[in-house]
Amino acid sequence: MERQSLLELAGVRTPAAPDINLSDSNNVILPKVAIDYRFNPNVLIYGSIGRGYKNGGFSSLPSTPEAAAFDPERSWTYEIGTKTNWFNDRLLANLSLFYTRVKDYQVIDFIPPNISSITNAESANIWGLEVEVKAQPATGLNLNAGLGYTNAKYDRYTNGAGINLGENRLSNTPELTYNLGAQYRSPNGFFSRVELQGFGTTFFEETNQAKRSPFGLVNARIGYEFDNFGIYLFSNNLFDKTYLTSSFKNRFDGDRFYGGIGEGRTIGVQVTTQF
Template identity: 35%
Template structure:
């Protein structure tokens, strides 16, 4: 066990540097470079012949962006472009129906764009929206049987977006609703199984006071079903949370 522990635990340095530049009083640009990581770990139930540990995953991330606010401060917006170079990517390996382990077997790149808007229509009404597009794929990954180079990585939606509104009255009553959408997402490295795009609606209505909040909420308001059954030759299934309606109370001392 001591040898396994030493292979799984490593010390790594992860710096981040960035610069900003004000284009004018209402628009700011920036650029960052950072090194990130995902910790290694253990394959506790790995069968004989498979590694009991997997190593740290690391990446270099490059991002440029711009942020702005309107002259009257009612509209704020931002846009960012990013690129990630990923090494020793952690991937799931399906050994059989009862065993899924992680291994470091891939290099990948991820690139995309993110946009967001926030508009204060009145002192009581706020509208917001966001959109992101992502393309993440294996640059190099061969498990000895199949070459997955050029395939999409798993659990990475192609896009997601959100639209919403929030109304907050002077008296303390408020209501909000939002629509969130998610693009196609592959579930396996061979890109055979995927979850199709879907949308969810959430809503909330309540009252805010100085020392307490109370609200009625609904998640997945229209009870959208986005289950996936039969992944990996019918063995694995992914079930989504059904509609949830509840009452929440928060008290501040």
């Protein structure tokens, strides 16, 4: 990144900030090891260890080279789980447990008074579980359910304002997610599906002040399917739930919170074909 910042007064240009001339390159090896064992045709267990990496780089707004550069983010992820199927694949149940240790976690921070920049938290820990169940209790009828729990927190992090945010939750990571669905496809072509998608409390920035409360969305679809043609009436966010997709605290407007609103009820018609 190359940048000059100049101030011109009465035709005279003077530097307004130090010149920034930065470059960086990295080579990284990302190993992954996985092993699984099948006890019988219905039960499999597995485990894996893998390394993750996210490039470092430069933010364009800070006025000094030291504040502009941020480091790569490195992680190790450990996962164990089981996959099972029963009753001739009419019931599937899967469970996974995971833990991720992140060093130099990249954060969008505010350097006083109002400069936005990517910085690094020293470390973060992420652990949780996922459960998935699928069932076919009758011909044409499919049920599914899923549950995810994620505990994602900074381990050691002091932000640009000098505030210790260790133990705060990571941004945009809901603690709980879940889904329920039911779908029916009849032999004569009738199709219907209804599903619920749920999200737990979510924080939008590192101080954990701007947040979204738990909520759920219902989507539905009915239609008719021919051999290679289908027509459907659908609705997303059927009950017109109002929810946030982003939020932040405006330090220059009485500490008010601003944010973006998710899409409301959508109703439409879809036509599909295969050839």
